[in-house]
Amino acid sequence: MTTNDPQPTVRTIEPFDKYILDDAYDEMFERSGRARPHYEALYQRILDMTGEELEQRQQAADLSFLHQGITFTVYGRTEGTERIFPYDLLPRIITNSEWSTIESGLAQRITALNLFLQDIYHDQRILKDKRVPPELIFTSHHFRREMRGVRVPRDLYVSVCGTDLIRLPSGEFVVLEDNLRVPSGVSYMLANRQVTKHVFPRLFGHHGVRPVENYGRALLSTLQHLAPPHSPDPTIVVLTPGVFNSAYFEHAFLARQMGIELVEGRDLLVHQNVVYMRTTAGLRRVDVIYRRLDDDFIDPLVFRPDSMLGVPGLFNAYRAGNVALVNAIGTGVADDKAFYYYVPQIIRYYLGEEPIINNVETYILTDEKQRKHVLANLDQLVVKAVGESGGYGMLIGPHSTLDQRDEFRRRIIANPRNYIAQPTLALSRAPCFVNGDVEARHVDLRPYILYGDSVQIIPGGLTRVALQRGSLVVNSSQGGGSKDTWVLYE
Amino acid sequence: MLSRVADNLYWMSRYLERAEHTARLVDVHLNLSLDQSRKMPAALRWQRLLETLHLPVPETGIRDDYHGTQIVAFDAKHPNSIVNAVTAARENARQVREKISSEMWLQLNTLYLDVRRTTFDSIWNQQPHEFFQAIKTGAHLFQGITDSTMAHDEGWYFIQFGRSLERALAIANMLDDQLRVLELSEREQTPETDDYFEWLGLLKFFTAFEAYCKVYTADLRPRRVAEFLLFNPTFPHSLRFCVEMMTSALQSISEATNMSRNSRVHRQAGRLRSALSFDSIDDVITRGTHPYLQDIQRQCMQIHDAAYENFITYPVESALP
Known part of the structure; x- marks a missing residue:
């Protein structure tokens, strides 16, 4: 397209001839059909290429992922459980000013959430001041009574966080959910970047893209900051559930990026409240554990007794202050989907500030009035189970059948605490290379936030893509893919 | 590690x-x-x-x-x-x-x-x-x-250890099988045409034919073939070579882990190494090829067990810092 062409006819040009603009915010095109200024160079580059050239690059990228074994595991299938996470060729571009807002908003949010967790496991001021209903906390599956009164290193509960943002038709970014337990996907952010630089070296070079490659070092210094005081040169490990976990690739990848050991529960043991790992040179003391294992599985003596993945006695060593766990135990109480509704109020309560990034409008179903409204409008709303993630346990009203809606109606009435509802949002759309054409697909954005010495947000993140036409579900377990995310200097 | x-x-x-x-x-x-x-x-x-x-x-x-x-x-x-x-x-x-x-x-x-x-x-x-x-x-x-x-550090040496032990076991096992059919005699002979192909096959199983020829020419003599595969110090598919490699890998692992040299695994590896360095083909024939090769396989398994006990499956009490 040339700049003096006012018509949205761009979309009739190969390979954009199937590209349709609708009500959703389009990352690349303005309503007029003109490419947004920060997308102009990418747009021109695509026009310069034939469909075959694009296809070749896509294949080169796919092969690179497969051969590097950058895969994830799909549960519930016996055959072919290892799959590559579909990678979309075309990067998503975010301007510096958009990013500044995201950055300050996320920093504000993680600060408030940490203050909340410190409060809820100690004085519970916020409950006494009646800003959050106590039953919401005490009925949460992720509230850990065992953590009451336990001092955690530097009073930091959430040091590694991935927050899902979506973009409304107005172009405003809003928070869809917080992931405060063991957020995953950061390795795909790094791998996507590496592949994109291979596939589009010149385009990348000309854009002035802020680097993400220092994530490993930033994570390491965050973990070092949390080491117990007894160890000036702490031994830090990544604890993985093992090779059959869907995110195992990422665990290994991060351990390697940081140059630290990747351990499984069976590599660790606790002797007199001190954690050791079994090495060829004998036992070695462990000071900080970046654990990629849910609370439930971490110590069979305290939590789920049937867990084979954890380390017996680990919780006592933790409570004794002999080892740091990152994230702390019990952070899930603050990413419960029903609790999400209260996050803006928490920001006001602890920081005395207005939220910089808003929440999505949410209905709390324990409230009778809101519940009635939701039950009457199930066909237009999205209903989510509060404890589920990965796109499971969800009803998308406009795409649902009558039976599904009846099923959810029954479940909501039986256990309203277990569900929330939100309007069906038109996630923003970005150009994706699909079957030889460039088409618009819905995307979200998960930036990665670290909180050690200070809050640090890697400029970029994982842009997840709902690869099926019209689909709003971006989760990798549900047919989603991802693309590189460029945050520009300018 | x-x-x-x-x-x-x-x-x-x-x-x-x-x-x-x-x-x-x-x-x-x-x-x-x-x-x-x-x-x-x-x-x-x-x-x-x-x-x-x-x-x-x-x-x-x-x-x-x-x-x-x-x-x-x-x-x-x-x-x-x-x-x-x-x-x-x-x-x-x-x-x-x-x-x-x-x-x-x-x-x-x-x-x-x-x-x-x-x-x-x-x-x-x-x-x-x-x-x-x-x-x-x-x-x-x-x-x-x-x-x-x-990096040629501990992990690399475990790779070498595994490879040399597997190869030593495979050679001993294969030789044992072959020498039960093609018997070795006290005196050197030149094999008949039929047997010639059997001995040729034995060398080829270990990609050893060319290496053998460089030492002894294409004149295949059963005692020489057996001796070559058992005791040649420089050929990578000889038993002796594999055991040398295994011993030196174990030594490097011990250095990396500050393990005392007197441990069982070193005694066992050293014993096997010296046997293969000093035994001759006559010793093998005197003892019988089958018992001799069985014994080597047993010793390899013992080295495996001892290494595991030392580095991998040790009891906790023995290893607290």
């Missing part, structure tokens, strides 16, 4: 060596069967080959080359078939991906994907030789990549 990681590196290496060894054996076997005498029926040869590879022989026997090759290369039920050995090597590597170089992983994963992608019939209908060649080259490439992209 984590004990579990050492365990994975060790087995990754052993399984890949096993795949390579198996591919080489079958390749040579198929090739030789064109020339070898009919004194021994083909089905019996296959049966012996399968037994030395610790693969199950079907009750109904081996029907033909197709059947035998299929079992060795693609038997899904048995861990020692080529496909399963490559898969096991790759699975061990997958568990320690962060400990090996990306280049190593890339090579092993590519080999695995190639093997998994092929079907036996497609191999058989084209050139079985090419398939076996690809396995051998793939394994050699992996070793070369390992040597040039991974």
Whole structure:
């Protein structure tokens, strides 16, 4: 397209001839059909290429992922459980000013959430001041009574966080959910970047893209900051559930990026409240554990007794202050989907500030009035189970059948605490290379936030893509893919 | 280094060596069967080959080359078939991906994907030789990549340890089998034509024919062949060479872990090493080749056990800092 062409006819040009603009915010095109200024160079580059050239690059990228074994595991299938996470060729571009807002908003949010967790496991001021209903906390599956009164290193509960943002038709970014337990996907952010630089070296070079490659070092210094005081040169490990976990690739990848050991529960043991790992040179003391294992599985003596993945006695060593766990135990109480509704109020309560990034409008179903409204409008709303993630346990009203809606109606009435509802949002759309054409697909954005010495947000993140036409579900377990995310200097 | 990681590196290496060894054996076997005498029926040869590879022989026997090759290369039920050995090597590597170089992983994963992608019939209908060649080259490439992209530290030595132990066991086992059929005599003789091909085959099983010729010329003498495969100090598929490699890998591991040299694993490895350095072929014949080679295999297993007790499965009380 040339700049003096006012018509949205761009979309009739190969390979954009199937590209349709609708009500959703389009990352690349303005309503007029003109490419947004920060997308102009990418747009021109695509026009310069034939469909075959694009296809070749896509294949080169796919092969690179497969051969590097950058895969994830799909549960519930016996055959072919290892799959590559579909990678979309075309990067998503975010301007510096958009990013500044995201950055300050996320920093504000993680600060408030940490203050909340410190409060809820100690004085519970916020409950006494009646800003959050106590039953919401005490009925949460992720509230850990065992953590009451336990001092955690530097009073930091959430040091590694991935927050899902979506973009409304107005172009405003809003928070869809917080992931405060063991957020995953950061390795795909790094791998996507590496592949994109291979596939589009010149385009990348000309854009002035802020680097993400220092994530490993930033994570390491965050973990070092949390080491117990007894160890000036702490031994830090990544604890993985093992090779059959869907995110195992990422665990290994991060351990390697940081140059630290990747351990499984069976590599660790606790002797007199001190954690050791079994090495060829004998036992070695462990000071900080970046654990990629849910609370439930971490110590069979305290939590789920049937867990084979954890380390017996680990919780006592933790409570004794002999080892740091990152994230702390019990952070899930603050990413419960029903609790999400209260996050803006928490920001006001602890920081005395207005939220910089808003929440999505949410209905709390324990409230009778809101519940009635939701039950009457199930066909237009999205209903989510509060404890589920990965796109499971969800009803998308406009795409649902009558039976599904009846099923959810029954479940909501039986256990309203277990569900929330939100309007069906038109996630923003970005150009994706699909079957030889460039088409618009819905995307979200998960930036990665670290909180050690200070809050640090890697400029970029994982842009997840709902690869099926019209689909709003971006989760990798549900047919989603991802693309590189460029945050520009300018 | 984590004990579990050492365990994975060790087995990754052993399984890949096993795949390579198996591919080489079958390749040579198929090739030789064109020339070898009919004194021994083909089905019996296959049966012996399968037994030395610790693969199950079907009750109904081996029907033909197709059947035998299929079992060795693609038997899904048995861990020692080529496909399963490559898969096991790759699975061990997958568990320690962060400990090996990306280049190593890339090579092993590519080999695995190639093997998994092929079907036996497609191999058989084209050139079985090419398939076996690809396995051998793939394994050699992996070793070369390992040597040039991974730090030669403890982990690398566990890889060497696994490879040399697996190879020593395989050589001892294969020699034992062959020397039970082709008996060694006290005095040196020149074999008949039929037997000549058997001895030639034995050398070729270990890619040793060319190396042997450089030392002794193409004049194949049974005692020399056995001596070469047992005691040659410089040929990588001689038993002595493998044990030297194993001993030095163990020594380096001990240095890396500050382990006392007097431990059981060193006594055992040292004993085997000195036997292979100082024994002669006459000693072997006096003791009987079968007991001698059985004893070597037993000693290898003891070294494996002792190394595990030292570095990997030690009791907690003995290892508190």
